[in-house]
Amino acid sequence: MTSGERQSPAPEVAATDTPAKPVREAVIDLAHRWFLEGRRIDMQQLARACGIGRATLYRWWGSREVVIGEVVWRIIAEAIDRVEARDARVPGDPARRFVRNFGTLADTVRTFEPLTRFVAEDPEYGLRVLTSGYTVVQGRMIDWAASRLAEIPDLDPRIEVRDLAYAIVRVGEAFVWSDIITGDPPQSGKATAMVSLLVSAATGTR
Known part of the structure; x- marks a missing residue:
């Protein structure tokens, strides 16, 4: 040279x-x-x-959105693994375990600084990556929820598991990112409570 x-x-x-x-x-x-x-x-x-x-x-x-979606999903998937590994040592039926893990995951995701920073910098774009069909995040969240719901033995057989999973994920998104969607503070606790109601209704329990 x-x-x-x-x-x-x-x-x-x-x-x-x-x-x-x-x-x-x-x-x-x-x-x-x-x-x-x-x-x-x-x-x-x-x-x-x-x-x-x-x-x-x-x-x-x-698209760039799909690449970022893969990155975000890696973050969420790693969080799921940690949450479920910790919860595996706690006694409880599958329905209660799912609701508990969903709530912990909602808190974990909403307080993860790189993720909240990404959404805050461009809310419209961030929500498109996290909560729409433009990327893999929402679909894989629904897949995860459906797989856990399918493990609940007393789930009403008339209910389509994936439909219930979709409703749960959408409810979670609405409360976890409520500051971006409606201007209200993020409310992971309310997300967990609503998911608990949906699962209770689907299993005929209170």
Whole structure:
């Protein structure tokens, strides 16, 4: 290299000659790190840092919202794992356990500073990522809720489990992000109480 040449910076994630799946995981790893640091996830910068083309990112995920949705879901999924691992040691039937875990998860998500900062910086965009079909977050939350509801033995068989899961997730979103949606303070406790009522009605208990 001559003195007049400049060496290009090495990518933050080495992607060359790597199978597609590990590269995709490495992209989300880096986006996750940036998110936690409060750094904006820019698709061009993300592609450059990973040593791949911007068009490849869009081919894999379709939009910036989906990439951020994958990052947010990783945060929520890790929170679910922690909450359920702690709660596994507490006695109780599946219905009570689900309601309890839902409430703990709601508190955990709503007080996680990188996530609340992201939503506060651009509320409309943040809610689109967290609470709409534009990304994976809402759908995977419904999947999680449905899988736990399906474990409740006395659930009314006339109830479609996924419909109930959808209603529960939407109720949770409405109260957890009420400061953004209606201007009221976030109310994870009310979300838990409403979910408890829905589950009680679905199981015929009080």
